[in-house]
Amino acid sequence: MTQEYERQVSDGATIAIIDDDDDLRGTMTALLRENGFTPLPFRDADGYRQLDTPPKLDLALIDLNLAGESGLELAMEIRERVGIPIVMLTGWGTETDRIEGLEIGADDYLMKPFNPRELLARLKAVLRRSGWKTPTPDRSNHQIEAFGTMTLDLTRRELLASDGGEIPLTNGEYRLLEYLVRNRDRIIPRVELLRELGSDLSTYVDRTIDVLILRLRRKIETVPSKPIYLQTRRGQGYIFVTTSRSEP
Known part of the structure; x- marks a missing residue:
């Protein structure tokens, strides 16, 4: 063997x-x-x-x-x-x-x-x-952040929908979302987000963050063009608005 x-x-x-x-x-x-x-x-x-x-x-x-x-x-x-x-x-x-x-x-x-x-x-x-039923993991000891009907499992690095199914994220999308969620209700400049991702500030400061933000909105917002959670503050940066403040 x-x-x-x-x-x-x-x-x-x-x-x-x-x-x-x-x-x-x-x-x-x-x-x-x-x-x-x-x-x-x-x-x-x-x-x-x-x-x-x-x-x-x-x-x-x-x-x-x-x-x-x-x-x-x-x-x-x-x-x-x-x-x-x-x-x-x-x-x-x-x-x-x-x-x-x-x-x-x-x-x-x-x-x-x-x-x-x-x-x-x-x-x-x-x-x-193929019919495989993925077992539901025990998340009782996991670090969890919830917003709306979604859950971000920081322990397993997964974004989950309301039915428990995983919403696939690229590594860059996940890292950006985690940083935003950990810093809820704070306006975060693009330069800070880019630094968190470890990207070249001089070359990708606009394009990289904008593309990742757009992709994330398509995955977490009901209407991506009218975001509830991942909002833009023109000339300042982005802010992840908590559920309590974004929903009635």
Whole structure:
């Protein structure tokens, strides 16, 4: 049995990660584990095939360009034998690669480098479509900030809708929203927000923040053009208005 095989105790879906990039595989393994999944990392197809007792898998995350072999062939093998969802990764991203991946039955396709939060959102979406019921985590000890019908879980770094479903955010969107929520009712200049994000103040001061604000409004406001929570103070910056002051 491969030394990398380690089944973690978790209520989340079990996801095989087959990628020959040691650093990326380690990063993805840690990311999935931190977010409640059970990751099973393998450097190559042989590592997966040599398991004494193949585990029950819910999804396979496969690098299209494995060293010395085809990720597509492994995907077809897993699909035929196990019938689980497949998400392909590639550093090339050619149209032919994408079409081939989808033709063999891949459920999604993600190009490297990718945003960690996008990867999580894609995996969760594929699992939901396949019928996986994501367990409801115990949030009793989590740091929670609520506004309107939404909840920002600062412990799990998730934005939740009224039904408990996650509203996907990019890393930049989440960091900006968290900072705004932690500083409710205070007008925050763009320069301060940009500094919090760690961006180049001289180059991106207007564009970066404006784009992130626009994206956030589309996700948290009922009418993005008439924001209730994330408001602009012209010439001063932005303010996150608390629920008590924004709603009757």
